[in-house]
Amino acid sequence: MSKKINRRIFLKSSLIVPGGLMTACSTPPPSSATRTKVLIIGAGLAGLNTARLLQRQGIEATLLEGKSQAGGRTLSMKAQGQSINMGGVEIGDGYRRFIDLVNEYRLELVAPDKSQRGLTIHRNNQLLHADDWGTSNTNPLSGKLKSVLPSRLQSTLHGQQFPLSSTLDWLNADLAHYDIPESQRLSELGASDAALELINRAGNFNDINTVSALHTMRAIANYKYSDSTKTLRLKGGNDQLAVAIANSLSDVRYNHTVADITQTSQGIVVTCNNGSQFITEKLVLAVPFSVLRKINLNIELPAQHQQAITNLPYTRITKMVARVDKPFWETDGLPGNMWCDSAIERCFLTFNKQGDASYTFFVNGTGTQALDQLPPKQAQVWLLKQLAKIRPATQNALTPLAFHSWGNDPYALGAYAAFAPGQISQFANEMVKPVSNNVFFAGEHCSREASGMEGALESSEATYQQLIDRLQ
Ligand SMILES: Cc1cc2nc3c(=O)[nH]c(=O)nc-3n(C[C@H](O)[C@H](O)[C@H](O)COP(=O)(O)OP(=O)(O)OC[C@H]3O[C@@H](n4cnc5c(N)ncnc54)[C@H](O)[C@@H]3O)c2cc1C
Incomplete structure (x- = not known):
């Protein structure tokens, strides 16, 4: 040889x-x-x-x-005459550089589709209107956090004592002692194990124990101190x-x-x-x-x-956008948007100018593990089945239009860096x-x-x- x-x-x-x-x-x-x-x-x-x-x-x-x-990660997929943003979605009206370039290249910014108001929560096999969360027997929180929605818990806890005073402060050596697990910081701020579990279910990170608190505080600072008052999309x-x-x-x-x-x-x-x-x-x-x-x-x-x-870790995100064939929220009388303790995590209902509805599934971090094992077609069917299991009114109400696993995309291997x-x-x-x-x-x-x-x-x-x- x-x-x-x-x-x-x-x-x-x-x-x-x-x-x-x-x-x-x-x-x-x-x-x-x-x-x-x-x-x-x-x-x-x-x-x-x-x-x-x-x-x-x-x-x-x-x-x-x-x-x-x-x-790259501004990927927009075309389906049924629409452009569906599968990566970067929100363009803040304070994105100075982006907007200067939009003007230079004579592109057009437009308002986003309208989100439906309200939220449906699914926890422990119960489906409820978010208005009932504070008094629900499925709510494991206590004290002043009891009435806080799972989707707002993390920012509420950080808001109690937020040490960053600018969008650059995450690099301030005096604040390096916050470069600890997010779960540790939230516990210090009074989060119970049950609160941590709720936050971890659909947080914008892979796992609450493996992401830096300083990193998540940076994201909050970006929001808090941003010049943006609304978000836009590119036509x-x-x-x-x-x-x-x-x-x-x-x-x-x-x-x-x-x-x-x-x-x-x-x-x-x-x-x-x-x-x-x-x-x-x-x-x-x-x-x-x-x-x-x-x-x-x-x-x-x-x-x-x-x-x-x-x-450097990257947050995994798998996203699917579906056409709405039946207004399922009218059938069961609950808001279309969902926060779930099941595998589908979060769904968002929006309407375009013509009034056509679309439904976005947004699965983050460790939640993508099972989903990302499946070939894309099967993954889409799986998401619809998971949703129908917990919300029967959605059965035959949705048709997938676009799907993308950022964790599986070999040119991205994740959605964004998360220290x-x-x-x-x-x-x-x-x-x-x-x-x-x-x-x-x-x-x-x-x-x-x-x-x-x-x-x-x-x-x-x-x-x-x-x-x-x-x-x-
Ligand atoms: C699901 C999701 C939601 C998001 N939401 C928002 C949002 O609402 N607002 C916001 O502002 N941002 C958002 N972002 C983030 C934003 O899209 C990215 O931060 C930004 O687009 C990254 O640009 P980049 O040039 O750094 O990297 P990329 O866009 O990833 O560019 C890297 C390029 O390198 C190419 N490449 C990779 N490997 C190779 C190789 N070996 N050889 C040659 N080329 C290669 C890739 O194909 C790609 O084109 C989101 C991202 C995702 C994924």
Whole structure:
């Protein structure tokens, strides 16, 4: 048997060790590699805007995107003549960067569909109107929390004593003692085990014990101190801004999934799984760390970057949007919106301008585990069945239009970064810094002040500035 080791196997077996990577590879880059000054990986808002800012300064950048379209987590799916936002939904009217770009590209912001008022709660096999929660025998809370809805418990508890006074305070070293499990902080604020269980059921995180309290406080601060008074949507789907920026760039290459990044003495060599290769002076990694950790990274990284890339958790979200064929809420007399202690967690009922209703299933974190094992078609049937089991009026009332598991999407592997206890203190400040003046990081996970789509744009401005400082 041949003892020859191909280069990929060599990289895998000798250079990559868990938790720490490597020195520059002395193998010369292949002569067929495309040479670029700046190479950006990822055509989400962060990568696209970095390329746009560079192009405006006359600096050509090549952008590699694994999928066949731009937009990443602003994905909008088309069904029955509608654009359904499956990733980033809410565009705050205080999203200054996003709105400036909407104007620059002459796109149009519109009001969101109207939400139905009211909430139905399902707990311990009982279905009840949220107005009856405070006196229900299925309510396990006591004292002043008794009348607080499960969906409001977390923010109510934090609101009792909220130490962050700005959207940047989560990075304030004086507040690092809040970088503890969210469950611990909420217990200190008076949450019983029953309250923690209710919060954990449908919280915006994977698990209440493994997410940092400081991280969830950052999200509350973003809401509390935000300039936004209402939310908007992009006409035609929230991916339209990404599409417009991509169309204005000179060199975006789709279907280029990056598989290997190797520092060589002549530059950084990037290899895609379609066989194409690029060699660049400056590399911008605008993909989530959940994905970056799956790429063969043969570049020397400081310990904190390495820890962040390897360990930063991402919240899993699985979402389904269904057409409403029958007004089931009229049949059983309960509000359409639901908070459930069962596997479906939360559902939202909205109406478009024409009065057509749609129903969104939103499953978070550990709740996605069973669901994400199923192929998408089966998962959709499963969600409908779970709902019909606890709310019989929904039987044959809904038709799925769009479904997406962000945890299973290989180009996202989660919906958004969520620091674990201790990680903000450990690496949040360091992980956004360039490495060796030639590797840069951009994306929602690198934002400081803003979050979500606006955060991705904020981070691209910082990355652009870092690049410009080093390209002079
Ligand atoms: C369900 C959900 C709800 C959300 N709700 C909101 C909201 O209401 N408001 C809000 O502001 N934000 C929201 N967000 C967050 C927002 O959508 C993201 O923060 C933002 O779009 C991230 O942009 P990004 O450029 O950092 O990353 P991404 O959009 O993830 O871009 C990364 C790009 O890299 C590509 N890529 C990945 N791997 C590779 C590879 N190996 N090779 C080449 N390319 C690769 C991906 O395909 C993708 O295009 C939500 C997100 C989700 C998932």
